[in-house]
Amino acid sequence: MSDLFSSAGLETEAPRPLADRLRPQTLEDVVGQDHVLGPEGPLGRMLAQGRLSSLILWGPPGVGKTTIARLLAEKAGLEFDAISAVFSGVADLKKAFERARARRQAGRGTLLFVDEIHRFNRAQQDGFLPVAEEGIITLVGATTENPSFELNAALLSRCQVMVLKRLDAEALDKLLRRAEAEEGTTLPLTEDAREGLIAMADGDGRYMLNLAEELIALKPDAPLDLKDLSSVLQKRAPVYDKDREEHYNLISALHKSVRGSDPDAALYWLARMLSAGEDPLYLARRIVRMANEEIGLADPGAVHAALAAKDVYEFLGSPEGDLALAQAVVHIACAPKSNAVYAAWKAALRTAKGTGSLMPPAHILNAPTQLMKEVGYGQGYEYDHDVEGGVSGQNYFPTEMGKPPTFYEPKPQGREAALLERLERFRAVRAERAKRGD
Template sequence: MSNLFEAAGMDDGAPRPLADRLRPRMLDEVVGQDHLLKGKGPIARMRDQGRIASMILWGPPGVGKTTIARLLAQDSGLEFEPLSAVFSGVADLKKVFERARARRQAGRGTLLFVDEIHRFNRAQQDGFLPVVEEGVITLVGATTENPSFELNAALLSRCQVLVLKRLGDEALGQLLDRAEADYGRDLPVTPEGRATLTALADGDGRYLLNLAEEVFESEPDHKLEPREIAELLQKRAPAYDKDREEHYNLISALHKAVRGSDPNAALYWLARMLGAGEDPLFLARRIVRMANEDIGLADPTAIHAALAAKDVYDFLGSPEGELALAQAVVHLACAPKSNAVYTAWKGAMKTARETGSLMPPKHILNAPTKLMKSEGYGSGYEYDNDAEGGVSGQDYFPDEMRERPVFYRPTDRGREAVIAERLERWRALRNNRRG
């Protein structure tokens, strides 16, 4: 640990943040990542076999990515070279590679840790390929973004992607226990206050220790309740980036909760997105899409509710207009579901592409000229409103299509149950006419 402070011109006696004082000194002290570090976990297997493969550590902030990389270098006797992709460029990479080659000639290896590796562009990522293949470095990259979206396929093929989990309550509780041991006294909070601290951390161990340090250093004369903790600490904004993976994860969760007819879960994900600063009109557009894709004619009022919510939000703005979005989400979640129109449209598009430019049957074509009448245009057309029941049963597909495709198959849910009965009567009428 001291090398970090010596590099910054500090000695071991200098004041150090709690999160740094409690940084694990061995892999067994890392909390919350037993699926990687214990038993048959991939990193545990590497340690047992005495080899460290290049890897990408993917996970949220504050779960131990940097610590694991540092301790892997320590355990394997490799020189630890840390870099941040935010502050480094091609020149920095070249210097690291040169030092690594020199060490290799001296019989020593290098573990290059690249934080926020997804920040490097594709050309910079390609620069890792030869030194990884030659064994000049063992690369450990850390990222909070989905590697399959942000990293080159060539680089991914040379690295094992390991997923780190956000820290659960048990792991966060262990960190608070260690904080109390470091200070030599209990955290001055009630049990409810302790739970509040854990909730505020949102799975980020480093952030939890920073919060605990603020509470310790405030030296209150009594145990703090949740309300007092909220006054003492500033609440952290949820981890969310509107053009990154978390955005797509949450909108997917909202859409699937509506599709799954769970209004409570749908409201939760809606609140999560609005609380994180999502554009309400983006959500309104997605709600309209849900009404079309997942409900359709099972509840024809769903699309009107979705569009009305957009109009109300346009009129009122935030925060009052957000209630209209919530009402539309509940309406859609509680509505009977059908994707029959959505499926029918895809089928119709496919058949239209396959059949090319077939003409409509002549009896449904207009005949504004004598020539067209002589060619049979409009001959035999029956006006449906004059037919019994308002349906003549004529054929409307091209004559060349021998099979009459059925694209729309209504469900037995909601309004579509009635539609299904009606369509079956009309289908029988057409079949009888065709003989």
């Protein structure tokens, strides 16, 4: 049969992609995951002790989750059985469990690899519990999503979560050298273009090997520089999902960079989110929130700058309006910081919820009727504008609360420094009056 194929100019096997041909054959060949697979890593120690528990492999695309699962099965002497949650349902799970039971009866164990395990619903995830507990399968699930949010607590309690890292430049360069050795050639790139290719991969080894295969097939007359590389290859879109963990990670990084008064880092995270397709008006809302939470009265103009940026963006749109968001981010990152109003508001809310329906003191109650005046409403109230210094020092909290609480503590910086000085004077007047018992 093979002679018939050869005589017709055909191969008996379909050509295999470079990434598949370079798939590691041993755990030692896996790059970039030594923190998990090395002798001191959790999987390395587990295998050295001759055991393998159920696992969740959590990491970005193209870092070797499927390959690691297959090699773990081989190392542990287990049959490798793989299903994908994208294409499988309850019937497929039952068949996989039946195959594992049959192997168990024949004295062989099964490593069941479940790709995209987070795609299974809660009930389907619960289906793994009894077969894993009975030892019928050793479950290895792979996910690109945070297991804390996407997997049942019951399933997580029976599995160890192994966090796989995106491949760094060193690991990706090692893969490129393997690709060159496999193909018996050197990538037709200048040094800068080679670094650019690694950057294009954005930590995804499989994607980078696919790009390398394209370049080798291209066979240019001269090595490509960085500009040529950008014109012949499509850069990988950043890993970003506006309703998943990456979204929350990046907005957290932006917010904390602003809080830490680092305008450069804040601009970087803003640019990352905008270039990944984040809704600019979502970012505008968050910038307004930051101005209130992190700056407050230390720079009252910050919230106005943030609101103006929102208005400018709505008027201009992208890309011109993006600059307004960048300007607001730099403003609030460089502004003096104070969370005093934010902290005061939270404390006031706690106290208000805890004191129920206490009435204001009688002297600050309105008395629009004669009856109200007769029962003491408004009696003894002092009009602060008529008092020397403009502050009477009267108590404005419910009498039952005793000593008035202090919520707002201005920071001694920015505009709040002057407020601190004024409040200290006002509070001294109140303290003196309370001491006199007025």
